[in-house]
Amino acid sequence: MTEAFPGGAIEEARAIIARYPAGRERSALMPLLYLAQSIEGYVSREALRAIAALLQITTAEVEAVASFYTMYRLHPTGTHVIGVCTNLACKLRGAVAVLEAAREATGVGSSGHGVSPDGAFTVHEEECLGVCDHAPAVQINVANHDEVTPERMRELVERLRAGEVPTPARGPAFASFREACRALAGLEPAPPTPGGGA
Numbered sequence: 001m002t003e004a005f006p007g008g009a010i011e012e013a014r015a016i017i018a019r020y021p022a023g024r025e026r027s028a029l030m031p032l033l034y035l036a037q038s039i040e041g042y043v044s045r046e047a048l049r050a051i052a053a054l055l056q057i058t059t060a061e062v063e064a065v066a067s068f069y070t071m072y073r074l075h076p077t078g079t080h081v082i083g084v085c086t087n088l089a090c091k092l093r094g095a096v097a098v099l100e101a102a103r104e105a106t107g108v109g110s111s112g113h114g115v116s117p118d119g120a121f122t123v124h125e126e127e128c129l130g131v132c133d134h135a136p137a138v139q140i141n142v143a144n145h146d147e148v149t150p151e152r153m154r155e156l157v158e159r160l161r162a163g164e165v166p167t168p169a170r171g172p173a174f175a176s177f178r179e180a181c182r183a184l185a186g187l188e189p190a191p192p193t194p195g196g197g198a
């Protein structure tokens, strides 16, 4: 357990569980998955087992949730996780070229769960991100970017490589995937939304 939640992280895990009423502890499953992901950059086998032990449920039950939602990554990730929607609306508007641009600009290969050679990026295909009217859509560290062209994709990668945090279409931007996961676990306030919008 301590390997997945080292140091003070185990106390944070217990604090997350304490948000829920007695008998409803398993409701803490998703934020605990985010907590694990904020530490290792993905949900490791060890984290699956540790969460199961904390919630007194089976590892299979934890894995069923972790493997269902694409926001949980089950393989090591780079600093920045880029998800390119390749569902119908986005594909019709050029998502395949955007995906290729992301893979080329980051150096991530087109197969497996690869991380770019510099450890900075993971690129994966996403299902519908719910903003089909702004296709093709891309998520960077869980923040949405609308109407992304291949040129815009390459520019976004270069800005991330330079240490910038590109402003998303809406909501807060995160400097890394791990930072985003920590906010999603409810442990840090999300950074201010650029422009003060929702």
Ligand code: FES
Pocket (backbone or CB within 6 Å): 085, 086, 087, 088, 089, 090, 091, 127, 128, 129, 130, 131, 132, 135, 136, 137
């Ligand atoms: S199909 Fe891409 S956002 Fe819906």
